[in-house]
Amino acid sequence: MRAHRSPASLAPTAQEIGRAATLALHDELALSPKPGLVTLTDRGSHADMDAHTFMRSLFALRGYFVRIAELGAAGAAFEALERCGIAAEARMLAATGGINTHRGAIFMLGLLCASAGALAADGLRPTPVALRETLARRWGEALTARALRPSALPGGVAARRLGLRSASAEAALGFPTLFETAVPALQAARLRGLSTTAARLDTLFAVMAVLDDSNLAHRGGLAGLHFAQAAARGFLAAGGAGGPEGLAATEAIAAEFVRRNLSPGGAADTLAAACWLERLS
Numbered sequence: 001m002r003a004h005r006s007p008a009s010l011a012p013t014a015q016e017i018g019r020a021a022t023l024a025l026h027d028e029l030a031l032s033p034k035p036g037l038v039t040l041t042d043r044g045s046h047a048d049m050d051a052h053t054f055m056r057s058l059f060a061l062r063g064y065f066v067r068i069a070e071l072g073a074a075g076a077a078f079e080a081l082e083r084c085g086i087a088a089e090a091r092m093l094a095a096t097g098g099i100n101t102h103r104g105a106i107f108m109l110g111l112l113c114a115s116a117g118a119l120a121a122d123g124l125r126p127t128p129v130a131l132r133e134t135l136a137r138r139w140g141e142a143l144t145a146r147a148l149r150p151s152a153l154p155g156g157v158a159a160r161r162l163g164l165r166s167a168s169a170e171a172a173l174g175f176p177t178l179f180e181t182a183v184p185a186l187q188a189a190r191l192r193g194l195s196t197t198a199a200r201l202d203t204l205f206a207v208m209a210v211l212d213d214s215n216l217a218h219r220g221g222l223a224g225l226h227f228a229q230a231a232a233r234g235f236l237a238a239g240g241a242g243g244p245e246g247l248a249a250t251e252a253i254a255a256e257f258v259r260r261n262l263s264p265g266g267a268a269d270t271l272a273a274a275c276w277l278e279r280l281s
């Protein structure tokens, strides 16, 4: 893939695709207040990490998203993307002292960056429809096989035990929660004129209402997952972040998540992916 964009092309470069991913992960980290998740100023339900841990992780990952976009542009096979993702995971763990900050994002945003790279190599922009189609056509078969392999991760194990859709199953289906819930929710919130913070919060809650978040299942079982989904539905039904009680309701839900030791890490990654797409639009 060329290093610089030709004036005639509107497709982003690998640098731009990767940089948007790093910035989108920062968008998610900086969103506050959030239920159970780490922000720039609080640890949510996490005793072992804070904003510094996330910033170290982001710094270690910034070259990864560019590299995987380049791999996508070069027509790489799934195995090459996977090797790149596993190496990035190792860099993340080295940077954080063994703490899992961004495993889900490495996987999800990595695949999306590879798809955007593949589109850009053909001079095309990463629209939701084009990204989904490219992901399925290039790596769909391998992703389906990947999703059938039993997981050794706590979330993946909980997802299988409880019959939920894990992170790899979401990917094999072409990220339905991202494209059918998160992206339309963010667009609708923007059209309603919400502030950036309120629009992102409503998007996070819209995702939490429907996602089989394996972190919630691992930490709180099916009861924890269902509690989080019901809390998110209730928040949105009461008017969401743009309503008069939006901030107070978010803070009350956040306190309850900490009390129950719940953290919707998969929903956070899905919000970051929607922010990535918005940044590239």
Ligand SMILES: CC(C)(COP(=O)(O)OP(=O)(O)OC[C@H]1O[C@@H](n2cnc3c(N)ncnc32)[C@H](O[C@H]2O[C@H](COP(=O)(O)OP(=O)(O)OP(=O)(O)O)[C@@H](O)[C@H]2O)[C@@H]1O)[C@@H](O)C(=O)NCCC(=O)NCCS
Residues within 6 Å of the ligand: 046, 078, 081, 082, 083, 084, 085, 086, 089, 100, 101, 102, 103, 104, 105, 106, 107, 108, 110, 111, 146, 151, 152, 153, 154, 155, 156, 157, 159, 165, 166, 167, 168, 169, 170, 211, 212, 213, 214, 215, 218, 219, 263, 264, 265, 266, 267, 269
């Ligand atoms: C191994 C993978 C294929 C993933 O496999 P699997 O399907 O088994 O994955 P899950 O365990 O279900 O999820 C992995 C991470 O993805 C996020 N996530 C969770 N649920 C979903 C979902 N339904 N859809 C999408 N994404 C989801 C989540 O990541 C975020 O949360 C993590 C922080 O959580 P936390 O609770 O603090 O930490 P833990 O360490 O898990 O445990 P405790 O502290 O609670 O005890 C953080 O990582 C967020 O990002 C899930 O954790 C895949 O990972 C893989 O193959 N990786 C290597 C190859 C690769 O990356 N390739 C890229 C291109 S192919």
Ligand SMILES: Nc1ncnc2[nH]cnc12
Residues within 6 Å of the ligand: 028, 029, 036, 037, 038, 039, 044, 046, 101, 102, 263, 264, 265, 266, 268, 269
């Ligand atoms: N802000 C955050 N806090 C905790 N886990 C996360 N996983 C992804 N983003 C996260």
